[in-house]
Amino acid sequence: MAARKRISSTATEEDLPQVSVSDDGISRYLHLGTPWVQGSMKLKEPFEIDLEYVQRMMAWLLFVEPDSIAERTAVQLGLGAAALTKFHYKKLKMHTTAIEINPLVVNICRSWFKLPPDNDMLEVVLGDASLEILKPRWQGAVDALQVDLYDHNAAAPVLDSAEFYADCRNMLTPEGVMTVNLFGRASSYQRSLDKISAAFGASNVWAFKPTREGNTIVLAQRVATPLSREELQSRAEAVQARWGLPATKWLKVFKQVEPGAGS
Structure with a gap:
């Protein structure tokens, strides 16, 4: 990989981390x-x-049924480089909202990561996710909730309590699904899994094996969907064909959490 060259660096508020961008010519x-x-x-x-x-x-x-995707609503807690926000908006044609506490991140995403401006289908809410998700507009209204909340140290999730995950569950529609990125030097995967299982019920929780970098994605359904392995395979093939995601590979490293595993 080519050496990354620094493009920009911005910091204007004492309590927020410096935001910078690097580039290796590919990404x-x-x-x-x-x-x-x-x-x-x-x-x-x-x-x-x-x-x-x-x-x-x-x-x-x-x-979820692939043909129903465009009718659904997605929310991301933590904007990051806006990859999920852009994919839901541009590729899936969904109504998409990202909740981000750091205005510098929003500015960088608009300037350097091709995040489109707000419109009728795309919104970036500047605020504290723990408070924003309690608002009436979100209760029972979200079909796809993605949680990726880390500070500049990436040591542990910023929000990781059983109460927080219960608040996330309350945001979901009956068919709604939450996915969470669990990563960090000081975090405990099992403790986080316990909290998610307490909020959603262990039978509603699925987990991937960790990536090489140490990220473990956990998925939780508001209401369990009884899908056979054959049905999941068919869905994975449809997702891969429509949107180019490596969904058939997911099934090799993705399984339902065994009852009692998160307790």
Whole structure:
């Protein structure tokens, strides 16, 4: 890989991390004051999803009818490099909202990561996710909820309590699905899984094996969908054919959490 060249660096508020962008000629990377990559974008395919763990956060597509996608609503907690937000809006044609606490991240995404301006189908809400998700507009209204909330140290999820995950569950429609990125030097996967299972019920929780980088994606349904392995395979093939995501590979590293595994 070619050496990354630094493009920009911005910091205007004392309590927010520095936001910077690097570029290796193939992909562009978002950093929050450290070398840790907080998101990326392929320069030649800006509306595709670059990172493997971010692709896996799209596994909610396995649990809904593909023809119904455009009628559904997606919310991302944490904008990152806007990969999920752009994919839902541009590729899936969904009503999409991202909730981001750092205005510098929003500005960088608009300037360097091709995040479109707000419109009738796309909205970026500047605010604290823990408070925003309690608002009436979100209750029972979200079909696809993605949670990827890390500070500049990437040490542990910023929001990771059983109460937070219960609030996330309350946002979902009956067919709604939450996907969460669990990663961090100080975090405990099992403790986070316990909290998610307590909020959703272990029988409603699925998990991927960790990526090489250490990201583990956990999926939780508001109401369990009884799909056979054959049905999941058919859904995966449809997702891969329509949207180019490596969904058939997901099934090799993705399974339902065994009852009692999160307790």
